[in-house]
Amino acid sequence: MLEFLRNGVRTWYFKALLGLLVLSFAIWGVGDIFRPGLSGNTVVKVGNIEIGSQQFTSALQRQMQNLSRTLGSNFTLEQARGLQVPERVVEGLVTEALHESEANALGIAVGKKALVQRIRSEPGFRNQEGQFDRSVYEQTLAINGFSEEQFVSRLRQELSRAQVLGSLTSEVPVSEVLTNRLYSWNAEKRVAAYIKIQHDAIANIEKPDDAALQEYYKGNESLFTAPEYRSATYVHLTGKDVESDIDVSDADIQKLYDQNIDAFKVPERRTVQQMIFSTEEEAKTGAAHLAEGKTFAAVAKDLLRQDEDATNILGDVTKIHLPDTLAEAVFNLSDGQVTPPLEGPFGWYVMRVTAIKAPKTQQLLEVRIDIRAQLVQERSGEALYKLSNDLDDALGGGASLEEAARQVGVVAKKVTKVDRGSNGSDEKPMNDLPPGPEFLTTLFNTPDGQESELVDLGVNGYLILRNTGIQAAKVKPLESVRNRAIKFWKAEQRRKQTEENSKRILERIKGGEPLEVISKSIDVPIETSPPFNRHGEGAANNLPRSLAAELFGVKVGGASSAPSDRGYTIGVLKEIVKAKVGANSADVKALAEQLAQRIGRDLEIQYNNALRQHHNVEIDQRALDNLLSQF
Structure with missing residues (x-):
């Protein structure tokens, strides 16, 4: 459940509070409301509601943490600014404040009972038994950067805003004539x-x-232009560079094996043949032939025109590999036995077990090498990070890229004339480059003769390079391409x-x-x-x-x-x-629901624009820039 929440809960409320970037500048432009000079600690003011620097930075941190969890890597402020995340966070805060201002103006209030009921009904706060669990609740808030006081306050605001918007966008009427005509037009x-x-x-x-x-x-x-080529000297640090420094003891291996013993349990497997018939009667006929002593292959050939190989298509399977309607019957058979006709996903099945492999637990000796490799991989991250810092320090001390590589015990490699598509001057792919797009992106963004920054490649290690030459794109002579x-x-x-x-x-x-x-x-x-x-x-x-x-x-x-x-x-x-509206009522209903959603979104956009005219919006861009420079 917690892993589910870490990856983004799908309920409407968590989409509003904990989701990723769900707002768009398509709703309004924001350039006209950015102005300097709000008082005190306020960075955004909507009507009488003031949003302080702490509220902005907390919201920005939550967005970046969500992105980091989703993308599986550290999401930097530089990357966030490139995607306009700070601007989107501001826009989200403005939207919330507009709705809150209107809710206050309308006298909408949310009582304690409604708050408690809403919290207890949230699936993300339930334990494995499906009951509200305060420890899960508190841990989930902590993971997403909320104190309980902050969360309850935000929830109260969100529920009041939901009442404002719900009165506008719920039960949006959709013309039946319009729906039918659109369906007829689209389905023709x-x-x-x-x-x-x-x-x-x-x-x-x-x-x-x-x-x-x-x-x-x-x-x-x-059509006859050779692309720009670049050459480089580079150092690519990977886990292999630190493997020899990783110490994994027998006790470590035993401990991981014991902690994950269920992962080494191999379930029962069975080798299964099958015949699939269109009807139950055909399947009964097949079963009767088998009962008479005919071989499985012979019956398949006579009734289904299958050769012997075609009756072995399932091969070696575990219980979870079979549909529920078939699995129990197949795994209750003894070796050589045949099921009665069974209804399955593609017709009626007759199945035969030809071999049984009993369940077992892999012994430590069998998986020792794999466990050690796993531990080495897990521990190499920290060692690799230290190695990258050592390399960076050597470069900072004045060493060349080649000298720095030697000092930390790795090799500086060279690549000559590679284009943006990783092809060499012979127009063939260079397959020994560092994996991922970062190498070429870094190379083609680094000026001639200069070194790049040290690039974190995530699971692929670290990279730094020096651009050693640029050959500009040029048209090849006609004779060479005649x-x-x-x-x-x-x-x-x-x-x-x-x-x-x-x-x-x-x-x-x-x-x-x-x-x-x-x-x-x-x-x-x-x-x-x-x-x-x-x-x-x-x-x-x-x-x-x-x-x-x-x-x-x-x-x-x-x-x-x-x-x-x-x-x-x-x-x-x-x-x-022509489309048959009456014969496709489910599709017509789905179209009506889509139209209602689109009309609802349009109404919300217009409503937000109207609120913007009614409630004054001010954003202190200078204060925001100062906050981001200190973030």
């Missing part, structure tokens, strides 16, 4: 007949003369001819010539699509979605065309499949 489908004109069908493209090739080369220099240029030029000519051919065919269709006649004249088969919607969903894979959308703009018999990866597709609308 089309069926098309189409032909495909392929680029490859155009053969015998002659080579271009020098003038044509030169013109194409000049007009498409980006063959490629000729290939591209030919492909372009095929594309142009295919486009012209498709235009002529489309004109013939629009002139009244049947698609069947055109198909025969160019020896290209007609294909028919399954019904598809306005987004192209449901259409065959080789019917471009852009064409599907175009066909919603024509009448039956109308035509359109669209490019695809391999050519052009010309389609003729054959049928309009």
